[in-house]
Amino acid sequence: MSRKPSINVILSLVLLLLLIVENYANITEAPTPQPQPNKNSNRPPHGTTQGSLKPQECGPRCTGRCSKTAFKKPCMFFCQKCCAKCLCVPAGTYGNKQSCPCYNNWKTKRGGPKCP
Numbered sequence: 001m002s003r004k005p006s007i008n009v010i011l012s013l014v015l016l017l018l019l020i021v022e023n024y025a026n027i028t029e030a031p032t033p034q035p036q037p038n039k040n041s042n043r044p045p046h047g048t049t050q051g052s053l054k055p056q057e058c059g060p061r062c063t064g065r066c067s068k069t070a071f072k073k074p075c076m077f078f079c080q081k082c083c084a085k086c087l088c089v090p091a092g093t094y095g096n097k098q099s100c101p102c103y104n105n106w107k108t109k110r111g112g113p114k115c116p
Contacts, residue, residue, distance in 0.1 A: 050100050051087045058083035066116065068093040075116045082106060082115035 053061065058080050066075035083089050086102035097104035097115070106114040 050102050053083065053087045053089065055084055055087070058089065061089035065089050065093060069116070078114060079116050086115075 062076055062079035062083060065079050066072055069075045079089065082103050085106070086100055088100040088103055090096035090098075090100050090103060097113075103115045104113075108114050
């Protein structure tokens with residue numbers, strides 16, 4: 001005499017098997033990579049914020065800063081002096097000093113700007 005399993009037992013086993021497979025799929029599924037925000041999107045260029053340069057980087061930055069002036073020697077002298085103290089050089093050849101308060105606020109004895 002053979003015993004046939006009831007329909008309810010078979011359905012229960014199938015459902016249990018489906019739950020096990022679904023649970024296993026959720027465990028082994030790799031997480032979807034999330035896009036990372038661009039770390040540099042709101043940052044000014046390297047070397048244009050106070051303290052972001054190394055002393056050996058002052059020469060090339062000052063060369064760029066003083067590239068359009070007719071007074072290259074004094075510009076380079078004071079730019080390098082300011083860069084050595086502040087460790088930054090504002091971007092461009094003129095202005096933009098707000099990015100480096102030390103560079104911007106260093107004044108001569110007469111009250112004029114010390115840094116070009």
